Amino acid sequence: MAEDHRTSDVAAIGVMVAGDLRQRIRDRTVFIFALVVPLALMVVFNAVFGGMNPEKLSGVRVTLVSEANDAAAGGLAGALADLDSMEVDLTRLPHSDPNAATPKLKTAVEDDKVDVAITVPADFTRSLGTGGQPRVTVVRRGGIEPQIIALVVEGFVSRAAAAAKAASVAGAEGLAPATIAQVALRVADSPPTLDVADREAPPGQLSTQGALVAGQAAFFMFFTIGFGVVAYLEERELGTLPRLRSLPISPHTVMTAKAVVSFILGVVATAVLLLLGVILFDLRYENLLTVGVVVVVSVAAVTASSLVVVRVARTAEQAQMITAILGVVLGILGGSFFQLTGTGFFARLADLTPTAAFIRGVGVGADGGGIADAAAPLTFLLGFGAISVVAAVLLPDRSPAR
Amino acid sequence: MTAAMSGSNTAPPVLSVNGLTKAFGSRRAVDDVSFEISPGETYGLLGPNGAGKTTTISMIAGLLKPDSGHIRLCGFEDGPTRREARAHLGLVPQDLAIYPDLTARENLVLFGRLQGIPRRRLRERADEVLDVIGLSDRSGDLTKEYSGGMKRRLNIGIGLLHQPDLLILDEPTVGVDPQSRNAILESVEALSREGLALLYTTHYMEEAERLCDRIGIVDQGSMVAEGTVDELLRITGEADAVSLSGSGSVLEATRALGKANGVVAASGDGTTISLTVADAPTHLASLLATAAREGMAVTDVDVSRPDLEDVFLHLTGRALRD
Amino acid sequence: MNVVAAIATTALRRYFRDRSNYFFVFLFPLLLILVLGLQFGGIPNMGTVGLIGTGTGARELSEELEQRDLTVQHFDDADEARDLVSRGRIDVAIELPSRWAEGERDLSGTVRITPSSFAKGQAATAAIRQAVASLADRELALGSLVSDGVDRKTAEHAFDRLDSVGPRLSVTKAGDRMENEFQNLGQFDLGAAQQLALFVFLSALTGAIPLIQSRELRVTQRELTTPISTLQLIVGEGLGRIAIALVQGLYIVAGTALLFGVSWGDPIATAATVTMFCGASAGAGLVIGALMDNVNAAAGTSVGVGLVTAALGGSMMPIEFFPSGLLVISRVTPHHWAYRAFATIQRDGGGIGDVLGPLGVLAAMIFVLIPLASVLLRRAVARP
Structure with missing residues (x-):
């Protein structure tokens, strides 16, 4: 009589997982998709996009032409020097300077010698007092830094205009000249009624690099995980699946083993990619526990979604195509390549992707946030995974041969 | 038939291979192989898997460049490197070299156009070939929907489409069910009857025996023997065993047969005579006549000959099939 | 020619028989052009502001912000907006003092700003400070008048009528090649040209896969035993792929022109650019298809090479923003030359004569890649 060699399901899963992992490692494909391509993209994207979203505003070179002792121009110079978000390299010129002429200033800006040139007319303060309309001119280069300088000048002119109007109204209302001057002065000099405080x-x-690394890790997670489940369909086509099914193990064991393979590949590849960020771009993950939990939960959720793909696809080829479409659409929406901004339709849609949740979760962990801070993305990922599992169980198997 | 074919034909050979050698790295896949195929002849390359049969064919079809050696194909001295020469050649590769996502007709038309068959003629030829391979009613289906046997038939059909002078069939029955296999063998026989020269590779000795006028036995890249089936069988030095059963004057018959032409030894009990004969097929008729003349009523004849399996074992010390 | 045509039409037929190609070839490019156009098209701005509150005060500030090139989005919940700041979705969140947010003219208290840690967050903050200050200016002036005994109603009335009092400001931009470069482009124009190059090239590279499959099926080998040359085979496969690429390229041109109003410029120059780019792309796909033997590995390589070359060639970020070193590397990609040709055609209204340079480079790429693929394929079929 034959001995009872019946293996436990767990042991069977272990054997299948080990065998599959060996195959995946031998096959260069996983290596290319999970590590080489994302690495290449990280390096290239960093070269291309790295400078796109700087952490700091760059310095600006400003030339201010005014009368040396003009009070208003002095105030403007002070406001520019007070800008704490960027360095202002301020050069003050008197009107008499040969370089202070408007055409010269324009040439200087065009030749990239100066970023912004401001001219406050000679009799600016006096002219205001007599109801005149002196014109302040700004010549600036493009870009946000010169635009900020222009906004400061605009604020300065707006304040002066308010003072002049107040004086004009005071005059029309028949106030004494001394009072009129008083009114204008108060407007020009008083501190702003509103405080602006940063939170x-x-x-x-x-950081830009951090988003890039997390984005690429999230993007290729789909493909890496996809290999495990596509292998299930390939086995069905090769005929090894019926053979496995004929073994004395429960019918879900095979699928479970594939899911475990996907999960392991996903966790390893994602962890390696995040680690490459540390090596390549000097990234820091302040709270490793949070990052680790986010990686594990994300990979689990995406693995669950790949089970749905197995249900829906008829062939391995179809499964690959569906995985590719899902991966690319979710990656683009979820911010693997660029962050959708604002709260428009597509941005709302982006919130429904595991990609966005992963990037968010890694961000929280990298920034030192604990697991509680990452509650929102983690909850989403768990929900996404749970719905996927339910869908995989409920959906009928569409494959032609079982 | 065999003698008539190889003996009397003086027309130049359709294929003549001389000293063909090809190495992959340090492994000599084909080592100094030479043979000729006359018009109308069916030539078999018999050998185990990995003997170098497919490599030889790849060189004949121009897919591989030989390291050395010479191939003369349908009168073209520089062999398959000449495109005109390849037009005379039909190849039925071992793998199903057909597009699964095209229909049978689309596959045929593609290769027909590559062969340079004019469009009108191609349409007729495709119909003819579809008819011959029995796929006329399924010609509009994608071939991935076909059964294994149907794909094999189409595979052969593509090789026939342009009416080549030499058709090369590389193990066309591998992995085919017995019924389809027989159909394939029958169609090969029919092609041979029509006078097409065939180069047939196989590792099934029964197929080689059944189909081929001459056979080259290859092993580990080398041609170890060549000849007609009978010539090859003689190599073993083993004679055929013939046993006659019957009634009447069995003992007299035994005695007479012992002296008959071709008989090496004879023995018998009252009902059965066991003979050792040098070449049973040649002598069987006269042996039976002798027995009848001596008054024996022969009811059962059993001829047991050594087969190519024995020849291969004799030549290489190994079995043909692993 | 008959032979080449037979191979080319077979490649076409097989490609379009596979429905799964349709998504990435037809649907996806237009979708992405739409998303990118909605997101990034048009004038570059100072950033996106999340403003909490919807009252009249908030609306008033919102107008001021928009005047300063900021994009404003309204939120009810401060936490939600601040959360979006850390996610990089918006550049800054603004919380107004409650009474102001509800519309009362009480401009006292504290405006709380949560900027992102990027330069854009700081820029938006600076702009917001100016906007808030200018709103307060009017209030300051009115307050000053009232304190000197002027009736508030009268003061408001008189103040708001005074348009032509006080200093003027004129701002001109100069020396900004970058903005001039893009000013003639519509919202979707740049993205459409960039994505056309990205997708046509990517699809052409994945064209390597059927080439490898044909070898796996041994059909290629069988084709080579017929009286055709390897070059004929490669040219046939190449033409088939160029045709596929052309279908996709011209579809993107027509689709974006009709759906998103993209102006492609001179049709002959555009068609010539698309055609030459398709040729170079198909050539690259053939080289990969002849070089690699594993379908899955080729798929991975195609995606990787497709995206990397797209990034380097200006399909993700305009090459005008590239540092000079990167610009040199960029020239290796066909995207780079297509980008330059499209830039000339779309922005400067260039015709065929103006893009002969880039087209020549693309032609040179074709004449290198196709024979190279032919040699590589010959070697590939000779592998045991």
């Missing part, structure tokens, strides 16, 4: 953003901001 710290909640944890989770990724």
Whole structure:
């Protein structure tokens, strides 16, 4: 009589997982998709996009032409020097300077010698006092830094205009000349009625490189995980699946083993890619526990979604195509390549992707946030995974041969 | 038939291969192979898997460049490197070299156009070939929907489409069910009857025996023997065993047969005579006549000959099939 | 020619028989052009502001912000907006003092700003400070008048009528090649040209896969035993792929022109550019198809090479923003030359004569890649 060699399901899964992992490692494909391509993209994207979203505003070179002792121009110079968000390299010229002529200033800006040239007319303050309309001119280069300088000048002119109007109204209302001057002065000199105070953003901001690494890791997670489940369909086509099914193990064991393979590949590849970020771009993950939990939960959720793909696809080829479409659409929406801004339709849609949740979660962890800070993305990922599992169980198998 | 074919034909050979050699790295896949195929002849390359049969064919079809050696194909001295020469050649590769996502007709038309068959003629030829391979009613279906046998038939059909002078069939029955296999063998026989020269590779000795006028036995890249089936069988030095059963004057018959032409030894009990004969097929008729003349009523004849399997074993010390 | 045509039409027929190609070839490019156009098209701005509150005060500030090139989005919940700041979705969140947010003219208290840690967050903050200050200016002036005994109603009335009092400001931009470069482009124009190059090239590279499959099926080998040359085979496969690429390229041109109003410029120059780019792309796909033997590995390589060359060739970021070193590397990609040709045609109204340079480079790429693929394929079929 034959001995009872019946293996436990767990042991069977272990054997199948080990065998599959060996195959995946031998096959260069996983290596290319999971590591080589994302690495290449990280390096190239960093070269191309790295400078696109700088952490700091760059310095600006400003030339201010005014009378040396003009009070208003002095105030403007002070306001420019007070800008704490960027360095202002301010050169002050008197009107008499040969370089102070408007055409010269324009040439200087065009030749990239100066970023912004401001001219406050000679009799600016006096002219205001007599109801005149002196014109302040600004010549600036493109870009946000010169635009900020222009806005400061605009604020300065707006304040002066308010003072002049107040004086004019005071005159029309028949106030005494001394009072009129008083009114104008008060407007020009008083501190702003509104305070503006900065608040710290909640944890989770990724640097440009951090977003790039997390984005690519999320993008290729789909493909890496896809290999495990596509293998299931390939086995069905090769005929090894019926053979496995004929073994004395429960019918879900094979699928479970494939899911475990996907999960392991996904976790390893994602972890390696995040680590490459540390090596290549000097990234820091302040709270490793949070990042680790986010990686594991994300990979689990995406693995669950790949089970749905197996249900829906008829052939391995179809499964690959569906995985590619899902991966690319979710990656683009979820911010693997660029962050959708604002709160428009597509941005709302982006919030429904595991990609966005992963990037968000990694961001929180990288910024030192604990697991509680990452509750929102983690909850979403768990929900996404749970719905996927339910869908995979409920959906009928569309494959022609079982 | 065999003698008539190889003996009397003086027309130049359709294929003549001389000293063909090809190495992949340090492994000599084909080593100094030479043979000729006359018009109308069916030539078999018999050998185990990995003997170098497909490599030889790839060189004849121009897919591989030989390291050395010479191939003369349908009168073209520089062999398959000449495109005109390849037009005379039909190849039925071992793998199903057909597009699964095209229909049978589309596959045929593609290769027909590559062969340079004019469009009108091609339409007729495709119909003819579809008819011959029995796929006329399924010609509009994608071939991935076909059964294994149907794909094999189409595979052969593509090789026939342009009416080549030499058709090369590389193990066309591998992995085919017995019924389809027989159909394939029958159609090969029919092609041979029509006078087409065939180069047939196989590792099934029964197929080689059944189909081929002459056979080259290849092993580990080398041609170890060549000849008609009978010539090859003689190599083993083993004679045929013939046993006659019957009634009447069995003992007299035994005695007479012992002296008959071709008989090496004879023995018998009252009902059965066991003979050792040098070439049973040649002598069987006269042996039976002798027995009848001596008054024996022969009811059962059993001829047991050594087969190519024995020849291969004799030549290489190994079995043909692993 | 009959032979080449037979191979080319077979490649076409097989490609379009596979429905799964349709998504990436036809649907996806237009979708992405739409998303990118909606997101990034048009004038570059100072950033996106999340403004909490929808009252009249908030609306008033919102107008001021928009005048300063900021994009404003309204939120009810401060936490949600601040969360989006850390996610990089918006550049800054603004919380107004509650009474102001509800519309009362009480401009006292504290405006709380949550900027992102990027330069754009700082820029938006600076702009917001100016906007808030200018709103307060009017209030300051009125307050000053009232404190000297002027009736508030009268003061408001008189103040708002005074348009032509006080200093003027004129701002001109100069020396900005970058903005001039893009000013003639519509919202979707740049993205359409960039994505056309990206997708046509990517699709052409994945064209390597059927070439490898044909070898796996041994059909290629069988084709080579017929009286055709390897070059004929490659030219046939190449023409088939160029045709596929052309279908996709011209579809993107026509689709974006009709759906998104993209102006492609001179049709002959555009068609010539698309054609030459398709040729170079198909050539690259053939080289990969002849070089690699594993379908899955080729798929991975195609995606990788497709995206990397797209990034380097200006399909993701305009090459005008590239540092000079990167610009040199960029020239290796066909995208780069297509980008330059499209730039000339779309922005400067160039015709065929103006893009002969880039087209020549693309032609040179074709004449290198196709024979190279032919040699590589010959070697590939000779592998045991």
